[in-house]
Amino acid sequence: MQASPSPALIEQSRRNAKRLAKQTGIRIYQAQDQIAQSHGFGNWSQFAKAGNAAKPAPASTSTPVLAPHGPRRYLHGDQDEGNPAVYYCAECDFFGLPDHFLERHRVPHGARALAAIERFQRSPSDYTSIGHRPENPPNILQPDIEAEKLAGAAREANRSPFHRWLEQQRERDDPVGDLAYDVMRDKKFPSGVRSLKEAKAYLGNGWGRRDAVRALSAAWREFEAVASHTAQTAVQQR
Ligand SMILES: [Zn+2]
Structure with a gap:
């Protein structure tokens, strides 16, 4: 049986998985499994469970x-x-x-x-x-x-309403949540972004793969729906 990972190692691995996912474009859960396997576990949940047992x-x-x-x-x-x-x-x-x-x-x-x-x-x-x-x-x-x-x-x-809204979505377990996480970690992302077109242009030239760009479009639609519901926003994108 593998040595029980410490809670600190689990926590560190969780961060590493997010980083790996960002760097390689794979999903977070795939990155977590890869890291768990590198520690000799079958998958992430076995790894995390062993970490809890180590407390x-x-x-x-x-x-x-x-x-x-x-x-x-x-x-x-x-x-x-x-x-x-x-x-x-x-x-x-x-x-x-x-x-x-x-x-x-x-x-x-x-x-x-x-x-x-x-x-x-x-x-x-x-x-x-x-x-x-x-x-x-x-x-x-x-x-x-x-x-x-x-x-x-x-x-x-200098942040735009979209960027602020996206930040609130980071913990979601869906493509919008993953996108939000990656965008918030990306200090070069144009945080004053005012249109979907502008955001897409940045992603398309940067780390955005196709599903990230798709998630961006979905996020923007959702943001607009919320924004138009709650306030008189100045967003021009259709
Ligand atoms: Zn150091």
Whole structure:
């Protein structure tokens, strides 16, 4: 039998699967299966189940050993509670010295850290394997996180209603949800996009494969229906 994957590994793998899906154009569930197989499991659900089984069981007698919300969860740049000299790098999945965070990584540090914090805050409370994290724990990337927040505020000010609507669709389990996820990760996507034509032109030249472009059309139709239902929007696309 395979070694039980840690909850952190499952969580990391889940992110890797989304990235893999984005990079290769395969569906997220296919990417998840591939990653599960690379760890020696038949498919993703077996892998995830084994990860849940690996969670430390609550002490059967006497005092509970776990914090109420599971083990400490470290996000990118968080200081190690047991060793203040080192900080967690989520990209490398290890605790490194401050120098480590001067090295360039695939994802800029501030962006990764802020995204992780936001994702953590959005996580459903019943997903206990994500563990607990104190409010504002020491994090070596704090200045980068603040800078990223400012950059995000500037981007936010320029976003179109479609882009804002699409962001709300990220958790959906359908092609629109997958598209939304990919678009929101794509910092080059024209977030001020005002027409379907403009969005299609970008996707067609970029990572958009045919089903992404199809999902985009479906998303736009749905957005328009919602928008015309709720407000006097300035969207011109038919
Ligand atoms: Zn690293």
